[in-house]
Amino acid sequence: MSGPGALLAVLALAGVAIAVPWLTPDRLRSPLSGGASALLGLGGVAAGVAAMGGAGGVLTLPLVVPATAGLDPVTLAPTPLGGVFLVVAGGVGALAAFFGIGYAHGPAASRTAWSAYAAFLLGMLLVPAAADVLSFLLAWELMAVASTVLVLADHAVRPTVRSATLWYAVMTHLSFLLLLAGFAVLAAGAGGTAFERIAAAQASGPAASVAFVLLVLGFGTKAGLVPLHVWLPRAHPEAPSHVSAAMSAAMVKMGVYGILLTLGLLAPGPQWWGFGLLVLGCASALYGVLQAAVNSDLKRLLAYSTSENVGLIVTALGVGVLLGDAGQRRVAEVAIVAALLLVVSHAAFKTALFLGAGSILHVTGERDLDRLGGLVHTHPFTAISFGLGAMGATALPITSGFVAEWVLLQALVHGDGRADRLIAVTLPLAMGVVALTVGLGLLTFVKAWAIAFLARPRSERAANPDHAQGSHDHSITMIAGLVVSGALVVALGFAAGPLSVELARAAGVGGVERVGLLGVAFPAVGVLLEPAALTLLALAIAVPFAAYNAVLRVRRPRRDTELPWGCGGVRTSPRMEYTATSYAEPLVRIFGASLDPTRQLTVEHPEGNPLLVSRVTFSQRLVDVIEQRAYLPVKRAVLRLGDAARLVQNGSIHRYLAFSFVALLLVLAVVSL
Amino acid sequence: MSHDLAAQLIALTTGLLLLTAVQQLWLRSVLGSVALLVVQGAALAGLVATIAVAEQEWEALAMAVVILALKAGFLPWALARTATLTRVHDGLDPGARPASGLLLAVLLTTVAYVVSQPLIGPNPTDAARAVPVGIALVLLGFLILLTRHIAVSQLVGFLVLDNGIAATGFLVSGGLPLTTEIGVLFDVLLVVLILRVLTVRMVRLTGGTSLPELRELRD
Numbered sequence: 001m002s003g004p005g006a007l008l009a010v011l012a013l014a015g016v017a018i019a020v021p022w023l024t025p026d027r028l029r030s031p032l033s034g035g036a037s038a039l040l041g042l043g044g045v046a047a048g049v050a051a052m053g054g055a056g057g058v059l060t061l062p063l064v065v066p067a068t069a070g071l072d073p074v075t076l077a078p079t080p081l082g083g084v085f086l087v088v089a090g091g092v093g094a095l096a097a098f099f100g101i102g103y104a105h106g107p108a109a110s111r112t113a114w115s116a117y118a119a120f121l122l123g124m125l126l127v128p129a130a131a132d133v134l135s136f137l138l139a140w141e142l143m144a145v146a147s148t149v150l151v152l153a154d155h156a157v158r159p160t161v162r163s164a165t166l167w168y169a170v171m172t173h174l175s176f177l178l179l180l181a182g183f184a185v186l187a188a189g190a191g192g193t194a195f196e197r198i199a200a201a202q203a204s205g206p207a208a209s210v211a212f213v214l215l216v217l218g219f220g221t222k223a224g225l226v227p228l229h230v231w232l233p234r235a236h237p238e239a240p241s242h243v244s245a246a247m248s249a250a251m252v253k254m255g256v257y258g259i260l261l262t263l264g265l266l267a268p269g270p271q272w273w274g275f276g277l278l279v280l281g282c283a284s285a286l287y288g289v290l291q292a293a294v295n296s297d298l299k300r301l302l303a304y305s306t307s308e309n310v311g312l313i314v315t316a317l318g319v320g321v322l323l324g325d326a327g328q329r330r331v332a333e334v335a336i337v338a339a340l341l342l343v344v345s346h347a348a349f350k351t352a353l354f355l356g357a358g359s360i361l362h363v364t365g366e367r368d369l370d371r372l373g374g375l376v377h378t379h380p381f382t383a384i385s386f387g388l389g390a391m392g393a394t395a396l397p398i399t400s401g402f403v404a405e406w407v408l409l410q411a412l413v414h415g416d417g418r419a420d421r422l423i424a425v426t427l428p429l430a431m432g433v434v435a436l437t438v439g440l441g442l443l444t445f446v447k448a449w450a451i452a453f454l455a456r457p458r459s460e461r462a463a464n465p466d467h468a469q470g471s472h473d474h475s476i477t478m479i480a481g482l483v484v485s486g487a488l489v490v491a492l493g494f495a496a497g498p499l500s501v502e503l504a505r506a507a508g509v510g511g512v513e514r515v516g517l518l519g520v521a522f523p524a525v526g527v528l529l530e531p532a533a534l535t536l537l538a539l540a541i542a543v544p545f546a547a548y549n550a551v552l553r554v555r556r557p558r559r560d561t562e563l564p565w566g567c568g569g570v571r572t573s574p575r576m577e578y579t580a581t582s583y584a585e586p587l588v589r590i591f592g593a594s595l596d597p598t599r600q601l602t603v604e605h606p607e608g609n610p611l612l613v614s615r616v617t618f619s620q621r622l623v624d625v626i627e628q629r630a631y632l633p634v635k636r637a638v639l640r641l642g643d644a645a646r647l648v649q650n651g652s653i654h655r656y657l658a659f660s661f662v663a664l665l666l667v668l669a670v671v672s673l
Numbered sequence: 674m675s676h677d678l679a680a681q682l683i684a685l686t687t688g689l690l691l692l693t694a695v696q697q698l699w700l701r702s703v704l705g706s707v708a709l710l711v712v713q714g715a716a717l718a719g720l721v722a723t724i725a726v727a728e729q730e731w732e733a734l735a736m737a738v739v740i741l742a743l744k745a746g747f748l749p750w751a752l753a754r755t756a757t758l759t760r761v762h763d764g765l766d767p768g769a770r771p772a773s774g775l776l777l778a779v780l781l782t783t784v785a786y787v788v789s790q791p792l793i794g795p796n797p798t799d800a801a802r803a804v805p806v807g808i809a810l811v812l813l814g815f816l817i818l819l820t821r822h823i824a825v826s827q828l829v830g831f832l833v834l835d836n837g838i839a840a841t842g843f844l845v846s847g848g849l850p851l852t853t854e855i856g857v858l859f860d861v862l863l864v865v866l867i868l869r870v871l872t873v874r875m876v877r878l879t880g881g882t883s884l885p886e887l888r889e890l891r892d
Contacts (some may be wrong), residue, residue: 657818664812
């Protein structure tokens with residue numbers, strides 16, 4: 001399909017997907033609306049593929065815009081780089097919509113919610129397609145408003161939804177304001193709003209730095225970079241899971257796209273730009289993974305893990321910028337490819353994880369890991385898909401996450417710090433941060449997967465899923481969504497070569513070669529990865545063990561034994577196993593200072609006997625330290641300001657009249673001067 | 674009408690306008706300031722009639738009649754009736770402070786003279802020369818509105834303010850188009866009638882319309 005055709009098709013499909021929920025009867029609403037949204041997503045993928053091939057096309061929208069000087073027409077013209085994000089947003093949106101057909105129920109399956117989902121998807125598709133500031137900001141706002149409506153879906157059931165939505169709305173509009181200011185600086189300098197014109201102006205100097213800071217902060221808010229991440233751990237758990245998947249896997253990527261766009265619009269800047277990105281990325285990665293490791297709310301954990309992964313992406317971008325400035329273009333290109341690989345892989349595995357979490361929530365009504373367990377027996381599809389997603393998140397071979405982090409480490413290892421002291425110090429530190437992040441990530445997802453699926457069920461609902469109150473059977477679309485997203489995590493890892501080459505071409509960088517059918521090589525740094533060979537190696541190690549096991553099983557069939565005298569050898573009860581909280585306890589101990597845990601231990605004694613213990617209760621509350629120390633003081637100050645405003649607004653009509661009177665006198669005085 | 678006569682009549686009517694406004698600021702009696710409104714409305718009607726005859730705009734003459742009927746007749750009557758209905762206690766407004774009121778009146782009138790210079794221009798007509806009175810009336814009306822506590826006396830302030838606006842309009846431009854003037858008049862009429870109904874109801878509900886007692890904000 002040619003470029004403008006694909007864009008027009010996306011707009012038409014969006015119109016249909018937004019209208020369908022209002023036109024269909026209740027019974028068919030979810031299948032038809034979800035199907036229409038999924039088609040819209042696939043349309044986005046098609047447009048993205050066309051754009052990546054350089055045939056993005058140009059579509060000028062006939063929007064009525066006040067004819068002001070310096071305002072270029074509203075145009076959609078996806079670049080190859082935008083194409084990558086179109087594919088990501090479209091693919092994730094389609095999968096989540098498909099999953100949502102079976103998953104959404106209650107308010108999440110209402111007309112408003114499905115319509116908002118289609119609008120949200122359209123916003124995400126228009127952002128990377130926008131070719132000027134105005135259309136970009138319009139699409140951005142569409143995305144923000146529609147997602148706010150979606151987060152709000154369950155507000156009648158859970159009161160926490162409202163406060164989460166409030167946080168989200170405030171942060172997302174903060175982001176919009178910062179972007180508006182940043183783009184205004186750029187547009188004023190370039191004399192127009194088209195990205196082409198702004199890029200041609202090659203802004204530099206203090207104005208460029210101001211725009212850079214504003215835009216990176218604005219996009220960082222959307223991307224969930226620490227310390228602007230506070231909306232993520234609130235909004236993601238409260239939104240319906242397919243929406244969380246779309247928000248986490250696709251929407252936060254628009255922040256990353258924005259940072260890439262910013263770098264493309266500005267001339268190479270001072271060294272602190274790259275350094276700033278690197279610091280921001282490393283801080284997000286570390287803080288995100290640390291919070292994820294100690295959280296036992298499954299969706300909150302995934303939200304923090306999003307912060308972590310975006311942190312890694314921005315770290316890769318920072319390394320790319322830093323090395324590019326230092327003249328090491330070839331290594332910088334590896335870092336940029338790593339960033340894009342991270343984007344794609346995070347989109348794949350976070351979709352699988354959030355859909356898996358949604359599936360767990362759907363059948364048990366629980367998202368607290370401390371109350372889950374044993375789901376591998378009852379829900380194998382969910383277990384496998386979530387497991388594959390977890391493997392991707394922990395960068396185990398041979399998933400897409402592994403390929404991406406391997407490339408990132410190559411860039412870090414091969415960066416040459418001999419000429420520049422700053423690079424010499426930061427690259428090894430960044431490497432350490434990445435290593436620590438990956439390690440803690442492993443811990444996080446071992447906890448998440450093993451305790452939810454392998455451990456013994458810790459609650460009635462977990463033990464008897466599907467019978468829990470208000471839960472529903474898995475529909476075929478949910479299983480399909482889970483399987484496809486899980487398979488994608490592995491498939492993208494196997495297709496490391498073709499994927500890397502395509503991403504590098506879209507980003508306009510070289511230095512990547514395909515080796516054989518699937519392998520990838522970076523001649524500039526002299527490294528090579530062959531997924532097929534890696535798999536063969538893994539099989540060569542695993543097959544003998546499996547064979548040995550099989551032989552043993554035949555020779556000595558397993559017998560269940562009940563020990564007459566237990567002495568601790570009896571089969572463990574759920575209370576004797578690790579909980580999510582106890583598994584992460586050593587971490588809380590080590591990082592106590594930055595986690596600030598509040599613990600409460602109550603020991604109850606039977607009456608009249610202080611030596612015996614009848615009951616022990618333990619509870620632990622972890623707070624987001626950044627939220628406590630940075631945001632709440634601001635909130636309190638705003639409230640104080642609001643209280644102070646009562647001096648002005650006290651309900652006395654005399655005072656209001658006095659304001660008008662003074663204003664009148666002032667106007668008269670000004671006029672007469 | 675001779676030029677001199679017109680000039681003297683304008684001076685007389687605007688003088689009356691200013692005098693009544695200042696007196697209203699000075700008086701504490703609610704009914705007294707309502708009575709002064711009659712004089713003020715008549716003066717305004719006279720001013721409009723004078724300008725109409727002097728500039729031979731006969732439409733404005735009709736306007737003068739309407740103004741006389743409404744501002745010197747109906748509105749003061751409606752206010753007086755409201756005052757009786759609501760049984761304004763002892764007929765005095767606790768917000769009125771004669772001494773400081775007069776002082777402020779002097780100040781505001783001076784301000785009006787100073788700020789109206791640009792409106793008058795270098796070669797003023799007789800009417801334009803009196804523009805400061807109109808503006809002073811606006812400011813004094815505002816001051817009454819601002820300081821009085823009882824609803825009826827606030828309405829008096831509102832009407833003085835409106836008289837000021839009308840006077841300024843006529844003095845500057847010889848009157849606005851008839852439809853606009855009538856529209857404004859009926860707006861004022863509506864405001865007064867609605868507030869009258871509200872005032873009566875408020876008195877029934879709360880036993881008074883003293884504003885300091887009615888200042889709790891509710892969501």
